[in-house]
Amino acid sequence: MKKVAVNQETEQELFFHNYARLPIAVTHGEGVWLVSDNGTRYLDMISGIGVNALGYGDQRLVEAISTQTSKLIHASNLFMMEPQFELAAKLLSLSGLSKVFFANSGTEAIEAAIKIARKWAGLAGDTDKKEVLSLSNCFHGRTYGAMSLTAKPKYVDGFEPLLAGTGMIAFNDIADLEARVSEKTAAVFIEVVQGEGGIHRVSQSFIDRLKELREQYNFLIIADEIQSGCGRTGTFFSYTPLNADPDLVCLAKPLGGGLPLSAVIGSEKVADVLTYGNHGTTFGGNPVACAAGIAMIKAIEEDNLIKHAVEIGTFIHDAVQKLAAKHPQILEIRQYGLMVGITVDKEAKPYVGKALQKQVLINATSINVIRLLPPLTISKEEAQHCITVLDEIFTEETAEQTKAEASC
Numbered sequence: 313m314k315k316v317a318v319n320q321e322t323e324q325e326l327f328f329h330n331y332a333r334l335p336i337a338v339t340h341g342e343g344v345w346l347v348s349d350n351g352t353r354y355l356d357m358i359s360g361i362g363v364n365a366l367g368y369g370d371q372r373l374v375e376a377i378s379t380q381t382s383k384l385i386h387a388s389n390l391f392m393m394e395p396q397f398e399l400a401a402k403l404l405s406l407s408g409l410s411k412v413f414f415a416n417s418g419t420e421a422i423e424a425a426i427k428i429a430r431k432w433a434g435l436a437g438d439t440d441k442k443e444v445l446s447l448s449n450c451f452h453g454r455t456y457g458a459m460s461l462t463a464k465p466k467y468v469d470g471f472e473p474l475l476a477g478t479g480m481i482a483f484n485d486i487a488d489l490e491a492r493v494s495e496k497t498a499a500v501f502i503e504v505v506q507g508e509g510g511i512h513r514v515s516q517s518f519i520d521r522l523k524e525l526r527e528q529y530n531f532l533i534i535a536d537e538i539q540s541g542c543g544r545t546g547t548f549f550s551y552t553p554l555n556a557d558p559d560l561v562c563l564a565k566p567l568g569g570g571l572p573l574s575a576v577i578g579s580e581k582v583a584d585v586l587t588y589g590n591h592g593t594t595f596g597g598n599p600v601a602c603a604a605g606i607a608m609i610k611a612i613e614e615d616n617l618i619k620h621a622v623e624i625g626t627f628i629h630d631a632v633q634k635l636a637a638k639h640p641q642i643l644e645i646r647q648y649g650l651m652v653g654i655t656v657d658k659e660a661k662p663y664v665g666k667a668l669q670k671q672v673l674i675n676a677t678s679i680n681v682i683r684l685l686p687p688l689t690i691s692k693e694e695a696q697h698c699i700t701v702l703d704e705i706f707t708e709e710t711a712e713q714t715k716a717e718a719s720c
């Protein structure tokens with residue numbers, strides 16, 4: 313095969329233009345550092361968009377993947393496979409729920425959950441009970457069902473018509489929740505901590521009212537834990553401290569330790585909804601991805617990484633608050649474990665480029681929010697390095713502004 317240059321020019325030639333890749337080619341990683349093809353090391357505060365919970369090169373993960381790869385890479389769901397069974401049993405014991413379906417990506421987990429919800433609602437004989445709702449400012453994925461539940465126009469515009477029977481409730485607005493749910497509602501999707509939307513948590517009072525209305529109208533609560541799950545926010549599931557008691561839970565991102573894997577976990581209420589042939593996937597629950605998932609969860613437990621995420625997250629929170637006292641650009645910090653959003657007084661994207669120049673990888677979301685999703689393994693010193701770089705960036709920005717104003 314012809315050798316292809318990995319640069320921005322060939323990127324333009326080869327690919328559809330749906331990504332804004334950073335201008336670096338990465339080749340490998342070490343701990344929480346990503347290394348580019350010229351040997352530059354970048355502190356990774358984004359971990360493959362919330363995937364690499366263990367950072368890079370965890371030997372338990374590498375070994376689990378290579379052992380399973382040498383035994384069986386793929387066989388399909390025509391067969392029973394031990395890694396799938398072990399991971400499913402672990403997810404059920406962690407959640408206290410009843411059944412698991414494995415897929416490959418977050419959006420596929422959402423699609424499966426929509427299908428389960430609609431079929432469940434129809435089983436009682438009410439053909440009108442098909443409405444699936446989500447919350448404003450949310451993100452659930454990019455396939456048609458998930459996209460129809462996703463708030464931002466930039467993800468949706470041009471792709472209409474969307475899935476019929478979907479709608480949105482204003483985030484944390486109890487009056488709107490009461491006005492929108494009804495006997496026709498089959499399910500309400502929530503991201504307990506909105507990721508793409510800028511790190512906003514659903515309020516306790518909203519969750520409490522949602523649960524009361526579930527009693528009244530008999531719908532499902534579906535927790536999208538794709539970004540907030542697997543320990544990132546300080547509990548394995550981000551809904552636990554709010555006691556959201558979901559009927560279905562969607563997991564993905566870190567679940568496969570970096571390999572494509574997602575899961576839908578369901579309560580007893582929906583345990584018998586799917587029947588033979590109803591739903592499926594060729595690759596979902598791939599044994600290598602499941603072996604990686606088992607190793608990933610074991611490592612999180614062995615290394616006490618959930619507690620560690622809370623400690624380092626709190627450290628980052630306090631440090632950014634100190635920065636905010638110095639830098640008026642910082643308006644607010646929201647932090648749940650190692651899911652961190654820093655609201656700034658302008659578009660956040662330019663800060664991504666400035667941090668890149670200082671070899672720190674951060675991410676911008678929701679226009680004016682800097683999002684940090686570092687590996688759960690990050691040390692206090694590494695977190696401090698990110699804070700130091702942010703401090704430098706805000707200081708330099710202020711100095712440039714002062715200079716520009718003086719020369720006017």
Ligand SMILES: Cc1ncc(COP(=O)(O)O)c(C=O)c1O
Nearest residue numbers: 417418419451452453507538539
């Ligand atoms: C909360 C949430 N749901 C769903 C998705 C979609 O997951 P995927 O990109 O794996 O399809 C994402 C991805 O960012 C997400 O953050």
